[in-house]
Amino acid sequence: MNARFRTLAFLATFAFALPALAAKEDPIAKPVKTVVQSVRYERDALALKHFGSQEQGKFLLGDNWDKGTDAQRKEFVTLFQDLFANIAFPRVRENFKNLDSITYEPSQVQGPEATVASTVFIKHPLKTQEMKLKYRLVKEAAAWKVVDVTVLGSSMLQDIRDTQVKPLMEKGGWDLLLERMRTELAKVKKK
Numbered sequence: 001m002n003a004r005f006r007t008l009a010f011l012a013t014f015a016f017a018l019p020a021l022a023a024k025e026d027p028i029a030k031p032v033k034t035v036v037q038s039v040r041y042e043r044d045a046l047a048l049k050h051f052g053s054q055e056q057g058k059f060l061l062g063d064n065w066d067k068g069t070d071a072q073r074k075e076f077v078t079l080f081q082d083l084f085a086n087i088a089f090p091r092v093r094e095n096f097k098n099l100d101s102i103t104y105e106p107s108q109v110q111g112p113e114a115t116v117a118s119t120v121f122i123k124h125p126l127k128t129q130e131m132k133l134k135y136r137l138v139k140e141a142a143a144w145k146v147v148d149v150t151v152l153g154s155s156m157l158q159d160i161r162d163t164q165v166k167p168l169m170e171k172g173g174w175d176l177l178l179e180r181m182r183t184e185l186a187k188v189k190k191k
Helices: 002-023 029-042 044-049 051-061 071-099 156-191
Strands: 100-104 108-110 113-125 128-140 142-151
Touching: 029 044, 029 071, 029 100, 029 113, 029 128, 029 142, 044 071, 051 071, 051 128, 051 142, 051 156, 071 100, 071 113, 071 156, 142 156
Parallel strands: none
Antiparallel strands: 100 113, 108 113, 113 128, 128 142
């Protein structure tokens, strides 16, 4: 009886400890999950804190990033985050209305960069749809920050860079880019 009691006590202790062991999160996937949940529940400011905005700017502007003044780079980051939150986040929320679940794969780390892949399951009345996403992160100080998301093999930042940022920079440089971003943000906020 004593051995049986010890075995049951061990199993009970293990059963209670199991959720704590399972809850130990991948520190690289954590900011991704925070972004997803924050956007889903309209906590956009919290989501934006987990983006690597400087890295996004460097990617979007390439060599032109270093040619901009500190004030131009700072304004670009602010405008880009505002535009992103006002345009992309509502679209994501619309898709998440029928969210069933999200699974995350273990992160892949290469130096100061990492990727986290996920599968989003959207349950529509007629069928369940799967969306494969891959998040690219960079390490800033002690925290991992989301820089880009690839959906269906298409990089969000690359699309923005190639179709919007590059043409404006070629046509009118920093001044035209920032002017258009200000104009677009004003339009979006009126809606």
